[in-house]
Amino acid sequence: MAGKFDAGLRKHDKVLRRLLPKVEVLHYSAVDLQREFLHVSRRADQMEGQLRQCLSLLQQQSQTISRLNEGASALRRRVTRLESLSARQAIELNKPTRRSVSGPPEEVPSSPGTMTAPASSSTDFESLYLEFEGRFRGSGEEVTERLKEYLPILERACPGSRPLVALDIGSGRGEWLRLLKQHGVIARGVDANPGMVSHAIEQGLEITLGNGLDYLRNLPSASLGLVTAFHVVEHLKIDELLVLIEETARVLVPGGMAIFETPNPANLRVSTFTFHLDPTHRQPIPSHLLEFLCQSVGLTETQVLELHPEKGGDTFPEEGSPKVSQLLNQLFHGPRDYAVIARTPA
Secondary structure (H helix, E strand, O other): OHHHHHHHHHHHHHHHHHHHHHHHHHHHHHHHHHHOOOHHHHHHHHHHHHHHHHHHHHHHHHHHHHHHHHHHHHHHHHHHHHHHHHHHHHHHOOOHOOOOOOOOOOOOOOOOOOOOOOOOOOHHHHHHHHHHHHOOOOOHHHHHHHHHHHHHHHHHHHOOOOOOOEEOOOOOOHHHHHHHHHHOEEEEEOOHHHHHHHHHHOOOOEEOOHHHHHHHHHHOOEEEEEEEEEOOHHOOOHHHHHHHHHHHHEEEEEEEOOOOOOOEOOHHHHHHOOOHHHHOOOOOOOOHHHHHHHOOOOOEEEEEEEEEEOOOOOOOOOOOHHHHHEEEEEEOEEEEEEEEEEEEEO
């Protein structure tokens, strides 16, 4: 009996020896699964936090847009009242007892480099635009610092002809004209806002009060080495935009350069909020569309330059899901502006 019992123990011992490695493998597999589960759980928590942050930002944007819409409605009501008042004043001025015997005064055309005195009018958004630019676009010094990014690019414009002759359309307060003048470029501007033009003329800059498209139409072909328009194209209808680009291509000499800068709708904060701060904006223009329009009129050498990404602020952390975080940071904190740099064939 003792022998049989000993033989049975040896048999069970062999079985246990064969099972032991398998049990150890199962044990380590269970530990690995537990560790992976904990890792996935932590990543899910991080993802949930990021999505909550994204939802909170979207809710803030929605509330801001609602407030902006309310402000725009109030502004439209104010403009309507002002238009009504202006119409009543026009009726009074056109009464027979106030008409000049010789008829209306003859219009005196303005020459390039001079400013035509604007007619008096009631307060409107145009008269507030200089103050508006200072608050929402930045001070003259801040805008000048941003514009300095373009100075190295100018070396590629008409490399065989110096000095460079330039026209800036919608030149506003004149930061770009002043910068060009400091770097030896013969530059003049045109702007339709009387306040902006007065401000620029006081700075000793050459600028004309008028419509930029009309000004371009009256220029001879192949007469400029550089045409620029900073934050202008988003104010135009599509037909006006096409005319601007076509006339720009016409007046540029071979190898001449055009620069069109505009807000970047690929940035969600820009396309859903900051773009609509300016009620004179029509619609955001994607960079692919603006580049295509330039190429369609013969400005074949084109480049899209992404500009002014948001610095600082609350960004999405990249721990856990770096690809998702990078995408969200690009959408919410990426370049706020872009420029299409285009040249005529040399």
